[in-house]
Amino acid sequence: xxPRPAALLLAVALLAVAAxxxxxxxxRVDAEPAxxxxxxxxxxxxxxxxxxxxxxxxxxxxxxxxxxxxxRLRVRAQRGPTRLALHLEWRDPRPxxxxxIGRFADAAAVQWPLAAIAPEPxxxxxxxxxxxxxxxxxxWFWRADGKRERLAAAGFGTLTTQPGDxxxxxxxxxxxxxxVIAAAADPARATLPVAFAVWSGEDGERDGLKRVTAWQTLRxxxxxxxxxxxxxxxxxxxxxxxxxxxxxxxxAARGARLMQDKGCAGCHAYPGNPGxxxxxxxxxxxxxxHTGAYLAESLAEPSRIIVPGRGYFVxxxxxxxxxxxxxxxSRAERDDLVAFLRSLR
Amino acid sequence: MSRxxxxxxxxxxxxxxxQTCTSxxxxxxxxxRGRDDMLWNHVETQPGRGYPRDWRGSGGGFDGAGRLRPGxxxxxxxxxxxxxxxxxxxxxxxxxxxxxxxxxxxxPDTPPSFGPxxxxxxxxxxxxxxxxxxxxxxxxxxxxxxCLAACPRGAIYKRDEDGIVLVDQKRCRGYQHCxxxxxxxxxxxxxxxxxxxxxxxxxxxxxQGLAPACAQQCPGRIRFVGxxxxxxxxxHALVTRWRVALPLHAEFGTGPNVYYVPPLxxxxxxxQGRPTGERRIPDAFLVExxxxxxxxxxGVLQAEREKRRRxxxxxxxxxxxxxxxxxxxxxxxxxxAT
Numbered sequence: 057x058x059p060r061p062a063a064l065l066l067a068v069a070l071l072a073v074a075a076x077x078x079x080x081x082x083x084r085v086d087a088e089p090a091x092x093x094x095x096x097x098x099x100x101x102x103x104x105x106x107x108x109x110x111x112x113x114x115x116x117x118x119x120x121x122x123x124x125x126x127x128r129l130r131v132r133a134q135r136g137p138t139r140l141a142l143h144l145e146w147r148d149p150r151p152x153x154x155x156x157i158g159r160f161a162d163a164a165a166v167q168w169p170l171a172a173i174a175p176e177p178x179x180x181x182x183x184x185x186x187x188x189x190x191x192x193x194x195x196w197f198w199r200a201d202g203k204r205e206r207l208a209a210a211g212f213g214t215l216t217t218q219p220g221d222x223x224x225x226x227x228x229x230x231x232x233x234x235x236v237i238a239a240a241a242d243p244a245r246a247t248l249p250v251a252f253a254v255w256s257g258e259d260g261e262r263d264g265l266k267r268v269t270a271w272q273t274l275r276x277x278x279x280x281x282x283x284x285x286x287x288x289x290x291x292x293x294x295x296x297x298x299x300x301x302x303x304x305x306x307x308a309a310r311g312a313r314l315m316q317d318k319g320c321a322g323c324h325a326y327p328g329n330p331g332x333x334x335x336x337x338x339x340x341x342x343x344x345x346h347t348g349a350y351l352a353e354s355l356a357e358p359s360r361i362i363v364p365g366r367g368y369f370v371x372x373x374x375x376x377x378x379x380x381x382x383x384x385x386s387r388a389e390r391d392d393l394v395a396f397l398r399s400l401r
Numbered sequence: 402m403s404r405x406x407x408x409x410x411x412x413x414x415x416x417x418x419x420q421t422c423t424s425x426x427x428x429x430x431x432x433x434r435g436r437d438d439m440l441w442n443h444v445e446t447q448p449g450r451g452y453p454r455d456w457r458g459s460g461g462g463f464d465g466a467g468r469l470r471p472g473x474x475x476x477x478x479x480x481x482x483x484x485x486x487x488x489x490x491x492x493x494x495x496x497x498x499x500x501x502x503x504x505x506x507x508x509p510d511t512p513p514s515f516g517p518x519x520x521x522x523x524x525x526x527x528x529x530x531x532x533x534x535x536x537x538x539x540x541x542x543x544x545x546x547x548c549l550a551a552c553p554r555g556a557i558y559k560r561d562e563d564g565i566v567l568v569d570q571k572r573c574r575g576y577q578h579c580x581x582x583x584x585x586x587x588x589x590x591x592x593x594x595x596x597x598x599x600x601x602x603x604x605x606x607x608x609q610g611l612a613p614a615c616a617q618q619c620p621g622r623i624r625f626v627g628x629x630x631x632x633x634x635x636x637h638a639l640v641t642r643w644r645v646a647l648p649l650h651a652e653f654g655t656g657p658n659v660y661y662v663p664p665l666x667x668x669x670x671x672x673q674g675r676p677t678g679e680r681r682i683p684d685a686f687l688v689e690x691x692x693x694x695x696x697x698x699x700g701v702l703q704a705e706r707e708k709r710r711r712x713x714x715x716x717x718x719x720x721x722x723x724x725x726x727x728x729x730x731x732x733x734x735x736x737x738a739t
Binding site for chain 1 (some may be wrong): 473474475476477481553554555574575576577578580589590592595
């Protein structure tokens, strides 16, 4: 079926902007997905629009002054007999296509848990910032100067190139980048947690200076749904992020006061905290980047998933422990804190 | 901080500005494969803009609280001075000249606006009191390297055995945070490989017991090389015993390990051409570069030089004259070995 332009417009317009845990359907195609990002097969496919947020958890963090014109990323996905292809589209009025001394090219990347490719998926997605120790992510990286890489990481600063073919084609036209990133992949699961990053080279962005999405859900072809994957966590994340169906139990205003009373404000920067401490991760968009379940767990067990930033943990005999003490308050207080953190968007 | 630190002392009283050190370094390490623009070693004229342009005001290093100060990455054209081609073919090709009698003058294809040595010998002051001196610069192999602190990948490391600071080419991803963070702007970006590179203090030579190429080739023998804790070495003698070798811009907070013997200068002359008793190179400028002890060091140098003039022995002058290479280089790993 070939939708008429009007229908296409409608389809795009109807998709809500998702800050967290949107579902990205993967269309199954008989031939391999088109490599050309302007191909009709891509542009007629409905896109899921995601919100891009500046990376502020770990220095070097994205400067608020960077001249981003838009915080939307449109994602489409197709899957052929052997290849999985992702189509990314975002606004960028000034393309940066060269990389050199003090010059950085635009770039984009997609990540998912490395273990997710294997039949036995991890119980929960890795830390959003390129995974954490023991929970690696696979990354497909495209850069506008022609660089493309398959990478793996287990936290900031651990990127390692991986063998394997990765195809990427990009087109900048009328203020928009359209990029297709594709590689052979056969995830034996119904769903995959997936997250994206975009770099604006002309703003000096590279490395941790970037914009990211929260974890989303890549829904693979329904024919794959019976393959026995564990998508429980993803479902959980989705409900945690749907305020209507699962309203936060706590009270955000009480949570804001607890941030001061419980000492959180001594280490974390967030709106409403007059100090700008950098002892722990910046929380200014914690609610948009993370699920309530993740935030609650971080409070209760800070050392379970440690943000892999310098100085955020101590390491003894190879074992890492967060410098943040576990939350010692009541369940209700914890809910209030989570409600407050969820309000940071 | 490393267990030991290999350091260099440069005696600015003897630097000729001949750039033999620059050539030695370039032919050894940086004349190929994306390094053509790099000068791991160079000699600049001070006062001047230096190289890269205005590096002294380019930020980087640490503030008083030990936090990294923001620094800028030099611009290729404006601050390094992009290399230009010369129009040999158009200007000198005889057939071309016949065909076109108005052949262009021989010259650069794009008008250059900056480059290494752009303001060479320019200096400051007016005749007869104009002044300048040469400042050779390499990586300072800092005790607390800002480049290392700025790298989010841990790609820069400082060797425990000799304190040499190196960029692990397998880990570097070319983010260039190190380039902005280095207050001396001595880390360079290699566009061919997309990674940062810098002076390696000739560690393959050092490991063979040889001095770095820049020091070995220096015709003026201005460079002393040795471990700071090697009490039998010239570096230890100049830095710790005589205390006449000073770090460059120590206030940047990185603990640089290249030390300079500040330059003495002849007296300023009055309008009758008579010496005024005031040094021609202003102390204030040397204090800016080498810290508050610079005038005191100049006093020591002056006194020792006077001794020698009177025919008295001066161990310091003998050391600075550097009669033999084996007196000024002690790079063997073994403590106390010659």
